Every structure is written in C-alpha cells, then in structure tokens.
Amino acid sequence: MSGDRTKASKESHMRYQSVFTPGLFDGRTVVITGGGSGIGRCTAHELAALGARVAIIGRDPDKLARVRGEIEADGGLVSTHAADIRDEPAIIAVIEEILAEHGRIDGLFNNAGGQYRSPLESITTKGFEAVVRNNLTGGFIVMREVYNRWMKENGGAIVNMIADIWHGWPHFSHSAASRGGMLTLSESAAxxxxxxxxxxxxxAPGSIASSGLDTYDPKDTEFIQKKVAREIPLQRFGTESEVSAAIVFMLSPAANFITGTCLRIDGGAPNAKPGWWDLAPAERNEPFDGFHRSTLPDILAGRTNS
Known part of the structure; x- marks a missing residue:
C-alpha cells in the first residue's frame, strides 16, 4: 500500500475518482446495506459520484449520518435508513420507506455482514447462528423484499457480498458456511x-484494507499485520476502491449479460499453493485508490485500535 498519501491531499479532489463514465447511474436508485463504513461507504460514494440516488442501510444512525454528510458535501444524493438486516419487520418497513422516498430501486448491494476469528471447535452454537443470520439470512430477507416489492415488476440488479471462501476458510468456518450459502442462494435467484x-x-473480496480489519480482536493483530499479505500472490492488501469498482460494474448496464456469476477480488490468494510454490515479492502492481476520503485502517497504519 502506498501509505504516503495523506487524507488532505486526496480530499483536495473533492470527488470520487471513478474509472466509470460520469452520469452512468443518473436517475437510478441503489440500496446499500452496511453503508455506514468500509466497503459499503466507499461504494455509496462512488455510486453517488456517478449520479445514483443512494439509500444506505445500517444499524448505527451516527455512522449513517456521517456518510450522508460526506456524500452531500461532495454533491451527491443519499438517504439513510437505520435497521438491522436480521430484523424482518424492520427491513420490510425500510424498503417501503425507500420506495416512498425515491420511487424505485434499480440496484441492491447486499453488503452488511461480519465475522470473528475462532477455531471451529470453540465456536458456540449461538455464535455460529449469529454469523449465519448476519451473513446469509439477513441478506436473503433484504433481496427477497426488494424483489417482491419492486424488481419483480421492474427489473434490476443485485450484488451480494461473499468472501474468499474457496477450499474452506479455517478459523472462519461459520462465515465460510454462510458465505457459501449466499453464493448458491445467488446462483439460484439468478x-x-x-x-x-x-x-x-x-x-468475493479477499484481504482488503478496510475498516473491517479494526473489528478483529487484539490477539489477531500480528496475524493480520505480518502474515496475511505474504500469502497473497500480489503481496498486498486490496483497496476499498478496487472492490467498489467491481460492484459498480456488476450493477451497471455493461454487465447486462452477466448473472449467476461470482467476481473474485483477492490478489490471487486462492491460487497460491503453499509448499509447492514460494511467493516472490510482487512488482508493478500499484493499488487503485479512487476514494478521496479513504484512510488506512488503524491496524495497518500502526495506530492503536481504541
């Protein structure tokens, strides 16, 4: 990562530096769950910069308000809706609220979710079910309600978040199970x-330099800082902008003949074969970071995670 970029210099652009043509999403409304931070926040900024009316959903009203302030300061259109995707009645109410305010839902980025690092033998049933409900059941509720209440009669595009689950995900087996379920659910819905x-x-993002890294326990700090990137062929973390670009493409008209597909954004991590191939330092692969408001997560910037 090119850590010498300062937040001030990036914000001087005052607009998201998207690779897509201006106005691509003019007149369209896109719903983003988990829009208050990380990849959801970044994607909301990019879509708003491309002309979309963005409706962001999240559990924390304060985080949503901060993102709304950022997008509006940059000239974008955004509404905020506080709800937990696991709460079916709340999500039904929010989808109706969005339709009442915006009149349509052209795209959905089902981004909300999360997990924690733990060996399988130590995961409680309650913990397992909580992650599955967050990463699979909640996303199912949102996409079903968006489909039934608008897209069934009007069309649209849905992008669901999974992860680098290929060949299993040791110490994240609860998330692997739920993300794998989201993959096959999406293929069925397609x-x-x-x-x-x-x-x-x-x-399916791999290791991304996003605020989500700061949610892991302090015991995982050394693992994240010293081991993760070394096991990726491109030898670095990805940026939020590199994930957002993939999502924006999948939501755009350019992807109108793509459905039931998974796009990996992982630096080739699943292709590495420990013991068979020693990864060398990677060269000539500069991170793309078009998000003028992005900052490194504390764990990668050397700041104390408070």
Missing part, C-alpha cells in the same frame, strides 16, 4: 428471477 429482468451476482 435463474428464478431472470424472467423478471433481475440479475443476481456476487463479489
């Missing part, structure tokens, strides 16, 4: 909902 003009795809 067929069932195609007749309505609804495309359903997934994105």
């Amino acid at each position: 067929t069932e909902w195609a007749a309505s003009g609804v495309r359903v795809n997934t994105v």
Whole structure:
C-alpha cells in the first residue's frame, strides 16, 4: 500500500475518482446495506459520484449520518435508513420507506455482514447462528423484499457480498458456511428471477484494507499485520476502491449479460499453493485508490485500535 498519501491531499479532489463514465447511474436508485463504513461507504460514494440516488442501510444512525454528510458535501444524493438486516419487520418497513422516498430501486448491494476469528471447535452454537443470520439470512430477507416489492415488476440488479471462501476458510468456518450459502442462494435467484429482468451476482473480496480489519480482536493483530499479505500472490492488501469498482460494474448496464456469476477480488490468494510454490515479492502492481476520503485502517497504519 502506498501509505504516503495523506487524507488532505486526496480530499483536495473533492470527488470520487471513478474509472466509470460520469452520469452512468443518473436517475437510478441503489440500496446499500452496511453503508455506514468500509466497503459499503466507499461504494455509496462512488455510486453517488456517478449520479445514483443512494439509500444506505445500517444499524448505527451516527455512522449513517456521517456518510450522508460526506456524500452531500461532495454533491451527491443519499438517504439513510437505520435497521438491522436480521430484523424482518424492520427491513420490510425500510424498503417501503425507500420506495416512498425515491420511487424505485434499480440496484441492491447486499453488503452488511461480519465475522470473528475462532477455531471451529470453540465456536458456540449461538455464535455460529449469529454469523449465519448476519451473513446469509439477513441478506436473503433484504433481496427477497426488494424483489417482491419492486424488481419483480421492474427489473434490476443485485450484488451480494461473499468472501474468499474457496477450499474452506479455517478459523472462519461459520462465515465460510454462510458465505457459501449466499453464493448458491445467488446462483439460484439468478435463474428464478431472470424472467423478471433481475440479475443476481456476487463479489468475493479477499484481504482488503478496510475498516473491517479494526473489528478483529487484539490477539489477531500480528496475524493480520505480518502474515496475511505474504500469502497473497500480489503481496498486498486490496483497496476499498478496487472492490467498489467491481460492484459498480456488476450493477451497471455493461454487465447486462452477466448473472449467476461470482467476481473474485483477492490478489490471487486462492491460487497460491503453499509448499509447492514460494511467493516472490510482487512488482508493478500499484493499488487503485479512487476514494478521496479513504484512510488506512488503524491496524495497518500502526495506530492503536481504541
């Protein structure tokens, strides 16, 4: 990561530096869950910069308000909706609220979720079910309600968040199970909902330099700082902008013949074969960071995680 960029110099652009054409999402409304931080926040900024009316959903009203202030300061259009995606009645109410305010829902980025690091033998049933409900059941509720209440009669595009789950995910088995379920759920929906003009795809980020890294326990700090990037062929963490670009593409008209597909954004991590191939330092692969308000997570910037 090019850590010498300062927040002040990036904010001097005052606009997201997207690779996509200006106005690409003019007149469209896109819903983003988990829009108050990390990849959700970044994607909301990019879509707003491209002309979308963005509706961000999250559990923390204060985080949503901060993102709204940022987007509006940059000239974008955004509404905020506080709800937990695991709460079915709340999500139904929020989708109706968004339709009442914006009149349409053209895209959905099902981003909300999370996990914690733990060996399988130590995961409690309650902990396992909480992660599954957050990463799978909640996303199912949101996409079903968006489909039934708007997209079934009007078409649209859905992008669901999964992760680098290929060949299993040791110490994150609860998340691997739920993200794998989201993959096959999305593949199923892609067929069932195609007749309505609804495309359903997934994105699978690997190790991304996002605020989500700061949510892990202090016992995982050394693992994240010293081991993770060394096991990736491109030898670095990805940026939020590199994930956002993939999501924006999948939501855009350029992807109108793509459905039931998963796009990996992982630096080639699943392709590395420990013991068979020693990874060398990677060269000539500069991170793309078009988000003028991005900062490194504390754990990678050397700041104390308070």
